[in-house]
Amino acid sequence: MKRGIKSMKKLSYIFTAILGLLITLTIYSEFNETYYFKIDNFSNEKYVDMEVTDVFLSAADNNMTMPQLIDSLQEFAEENDAEIHIVRGKNDNLNRQVAEHFIYSSTFDVDNFIYTDEDSKISFSDKTESHYYAVNSDDSNAIKIKVLDDYYSTGVLYAIQSYRPLHQLKNAIDDGDIELWASFYEEDINAMNTLKESLMNKYSLTNESFLEVDRVKPAERAIGTNLQLIIILVVVNIILMTSYINRKLKEISIRKMNGNKNHQIMKRVIGGYISREIIVFSLTVIITFAILVGEISPMSYNIIKSICISSVIFILGLILLMGILYFYIRYISSLVSLKKSSVNMKLVFSNLVVKILLMAIIISPMISQVSKGGDALENLYNRLKYHDKEQYRYSVSGTSKISIKMGMDESIKISEDYFKALEKEKGIYTYFDFSNKENFIFSTKEQSNENIMPHIIVNKEYLRDYEIRNENGKIIDVDSISTNTIFIPEKYKGKDYVSMINQDKSIEEIYVTFERPFYNPDIIAPMAVSEDPSVLLVTDFAPEYVQPMYRYAYYGDVESLETTLKEMGYENKYRITDNSGIYDYYMKMYAKTFSKTIGIILLYVFIMLVFLYQSVYLHLEEIKKEISVKYLLGHRFWSRYSGLVIFNLSPHIILLLSAVGILKIPFNEAALFVAVFMAIEIIFLVYLIKKFEKNAVSMVLKGE
Structure with missing residues (x-):
């Protein structure tokens, strides 16, 4: 008995510690995401109540050089007291993503917007200002913007942000820059119309030059997740503590008969438990905060404030718990408790109802999270198994020197040149946008998934590591193919299938078999491999098929690539990205997603087993006396416990019907989910029954 009581207390403390950890982690993650969102979209935060318009300004159209255009904008802003914002993205000399915000404003400040270790202020209207704000900069003129999570300061997935006075833009432009995209802000629509008139008078602009801007809504932190976690914590504690009180019925009844008041009994029975719950929760939160944040500062006050709010909600939940337990203790009849050790079956049915409701609430987000975790695990497995293409680390893209006003012929010429560079450098071309059936947006319920054929486009260099066999089983030598060719999986021959792209019938088609799936080196892609796609082998440049830049073309030798592009006349007109950092980041993210899924599953299992433990x-x-008699008479296991088993597993059947009929969750997903957790509960149920038979049956027969 005492061992069971201690076990329930330990379960409650462990569960409280887990929830305290999750709540603090959630607050920490939400703050980091919201903080970076504000930094990246500062104009929506600082100018949320102002009118905004965007415009392209060309130096050539206004007979100016770029430095002259910037000086002209500075003078215009001073004369009209305008607010100007120009953002430029690039890769720095360490190949990190950088987003530079150039601002003219007489009122702009960073209070409650970004956090730094310095108290000095920067003027965004002073042409002599040499300082600026930046994330992760070693420049002596930079005032460092603080971030708590290094992911937001590496320049791998999230750009390194900086905020500079407008005049510093002259030091950031390159010789080939020809235009600017500028945002202008005014207090109201009348002031904005006046500003547009002034801009059209000063620059070569018309009304059609101004672009409407869709605002990104200011970030707001949500506390819903933490509230849900605390509610779950309180519900589970209610279940555990009612079971704990039921085990002490005789003690409670005796104390009542001796004249103890209900509040005295409650203080004696659960007072220490409540105190230790608060201590466990507080210590967990403090230790987690110290590890993740480790400082008290204006920035960390945001996290501390949210933790305090969650802690207050937790304490209110404990007060509610104490109120419920008080009335429960008051309800207990001393006479009934002394005459028999059984408890009212109303508690069993109440447990069942709460369990069904909680499972119904959890099942939909749980299936969604399990799906994410499964995809993350599949990506991890395939990336580790088929990582042979990771030697091609580098991708290339154009820069701002290639104007967005460039004509179609010029654009095609650039793509053709880059394709020649790709072939010369023995890079790989991988177009996987239609590589998986799940991404086929034109499929209908009537179409079988088996009839949809995915599609990829690759070059010879990519296919060298793959065995492709023709219908006779002979390996095809890709070097012997001199024209664009489509390889179609043999399983589609003679069948009606839906291609995910419109195939050019003039291209030769060959039915083949592939030895293994095709690996997509784009780490950002949702799926790492493509099973049995049609494969277009591109040997000749065709603008409708080939875009040999960005995330479709990958190279292994960056120095040779730079030499080739310079020889072709593209010096300072390209940007090379080392994707190894992005690859490492996403691999960690996949591992983190999978770990989170495992944690949520374990938490869900823990909650369900707590319900089962109390119910059983x-x-x-x-019914222990009835069970003991049947045990002596030699009744089989099912005869003794069939009612108990059916009663405790019935919520799963109800849940399955509700999930399919009401929540509209696909039957296969819901059935698999229910079957797995039902199997876990059956194992735990059998364990509890065996434990009961080992300890309780003999005690009942002895009259205890």
């Missing part, structure tokens, strides 16, 4: 305990207390 209450039920067995009610």
